[in-house]
Amino acid sequence: MTAPLFRHPEFRQGMRDMASAAAGTAAWGLMTGVAMVKSGMSLFEAVLMGVIVFAGSSQLAAVPLILGGAPMWVILATAACVNLRFVVFSAHLRPYLMHQPLWRRLASGYFTADLSYVMFTNRHPHPVPPADTEGLRAQEAYLAGNCALTWLSWVVPSLLGIALANAIPLSWGLGFAGILALLGVMCSLASSRLRVVSAGVAGAAAVAAFALPLKLNILVAIAAAVAVCLMLEKPAAPPAPLPTTKGAA
Amino acid sequence: MTDAWTVLTIVGLALVTVITRSFFFMSSKPWTLPPWAQRGLHYAPIAALAAVIIPEIVMTQGQLIDTWRDARLFAALAGVAWFVWRRGVLGTIIAGMAVYLPLHIGLGW
Numbered sequence: 001m002t003a004p005l006f007r008h009p010e011f012r013q014g015m016r017d018m019a020s021a022a023a024g025t026a027a028w029g030l031m032t033g034v035a036m037v038k039s040g041m042s043l044f045e046a047v048l049m050g051v052i053v054f055a056g057s058s059q060l061a062a063v064p065l066i067l068g069g070a071p072m073w074v075i076l077a078t079a080a081c082v083n084l085r086f087v088v089f090s091a092h093l094r095p096y097l098m099h100q101p102l103w104r105r106l107a108s109g110y111f112t113a114d115l116s117y118v119m120f121t122n123r124h125p126h127p128v129p130p131a132d133t134e135g136l137r138a139q140e141a142y143l144a145g146n147c148a149l150t151w152l153s154w155v156v157p158s159l160l161g162i163a164l165a166n167a168i169p170l171s172w173g174l175g176f177a178g179i180l181a182l183l184g185v186m187c188s189l190a191s192s193r194l195r196v197v198s199a200g201v202a203g204a205a206a207v208a209a210f211a212l213p214l215k216l217n218i219l220v221a222i223a224a225a226v227a228v229c230l231m232l233e234k235p236a237a238p239p240a241p242l243p244t245t246k247g248a249a
Numbered sequence: 250m251t252d253a254w255t256v257l258t259i260v261g262l263a264l265v266t267v268i269t270r271s272f273f274f275m276s277s278k279p280w281t282l283p284p285w286a287q288r289g290l291h292y293a294p295i296a297a298l299a300a301v302i303i304p305e306i307v308m309t310q311g312q313l314i315d316t317w318r319d320a321r322l323f324a325a326l327a328g329v330a331w332f333v334w335r336r337g338v339l340g341t342i343i344a345g346m347a348v349y350l351p352l353h354i355g356l357g358w
Contacts, residue, residue: 020337020339021339021342024338045255045256048256048259049262052259052260052263053259053262055266058262058265058266059262062258062262066258066259072254075258075261076261076265079262080265083265083270086269086272087269088290088293088297089270089293091290092290092293092294093274097274098277102275105271105274105275106275109270109271113270114298117294121291121294125291172354173349173350176321176324176345176349176353177342177346179306179321179325180328180341180349182301182302183298183302183306183325183328183329183332183345184337184339184342185298185338186298186299188336189294189298195292198292198299199295199299202296202297202300203299203302203303205300206301207304207307207308207313210304210311217300218297218301221300225292225293225296225299225300226289226292230285230288
């Protein structure tokens with residue numbers, strides 16, 4: 001019998017890393033709660049959405065559509081498009097999670113929002129081999145701690161925002177703290193020249209492609225940044241000896 | 250005012266969160282990404298953050314801003330300056346908001 005995940009030292013490490021950004025997540029959650037109520041959702045709907053959807057940008061995209069009476073498939077397809085960056089993240093996370101049973105993988109996916117993905121892959125740049133149970137345990141504990149704090153710092157302020165919607169004007173722009181949190185985490189990732197290039201290309205591409213609907217500019221920006229960085233990388237060692245020599249390139 | 254249709258839609262949105270975030274690890278069929286894609290994904294986290302952040306700082310209503318009198322620019326500069334000086338995400342948030350709120354609420358930038 002292994003000790004519960006939250007006793008693992010990496011669980012606390014995950015929480016500590018997220019703690020520095022939690023104020024930004026909380027401010028953004030608060031303002032999302034305010035925005036849901038101000039746009040006219042009922043209390044029950046806003047609370048339900050604030051507790052179970054757990055995806056700020058898709059919530060903000062869906063609320064006007066729900067209130068406008070759009071067909072359900074349009075609303076769900078819109079949310080899926082706004083969430084497409086998570087599909088990219090899931091390809092990255094796959095080797096870290098495949099040893100788990102399906103329900104655990106789905107739970108891991110559900111709780112891993114942008115910052116948890118970023119912090120997890122930064123803390124653990126490489127998946128450990130499936131035989132290393134201690135290593136797997138440490139990775140799981142880190143992700144769980146990180147996501148647990150994210151969930152709390154998103155859902156509790158969302159509910160607070162719903163309760164205090166009429167006392168907090170959207171015009172103050174408190175939600176900008178969420179952008180500043182992402183900015184700080186982005187700075188902490190900028191540890192190599194190619195990563196800085198990646199951020200620069202992605203930022204420029206996201207602005208240039210902003211006119212695309214459904215936040216598809218984010219997906220275009222990630223693709224452009226990854227492509228540019230792969231081209232600029234030093235060529236990796238050839239994977240296998242080539243059958244014929246074609247002369248020096 | 251709450252109807253079953255809206256509740257169902259919200260539950261559907263939660264399922265969309267699960268499906269998009271778990272997309273490539275729902276199936277347990279063995280496959281791996283080609284090595285170039287695995288390397289490429291190492292550049293994805295910072296790219297995703299930049300793609301979300303930069304438009305939120307330099308654009309309004311889908312247009313690139315054409316004035317320097319925008320609280321977000323100075324707040325972002327202050328945040329980055331703090332990070333370079335002291336590291337720490339919380340400090341970045343506080344330094345940024347300390348510049349943002351007076352400019353935004355006080356001067357209307």
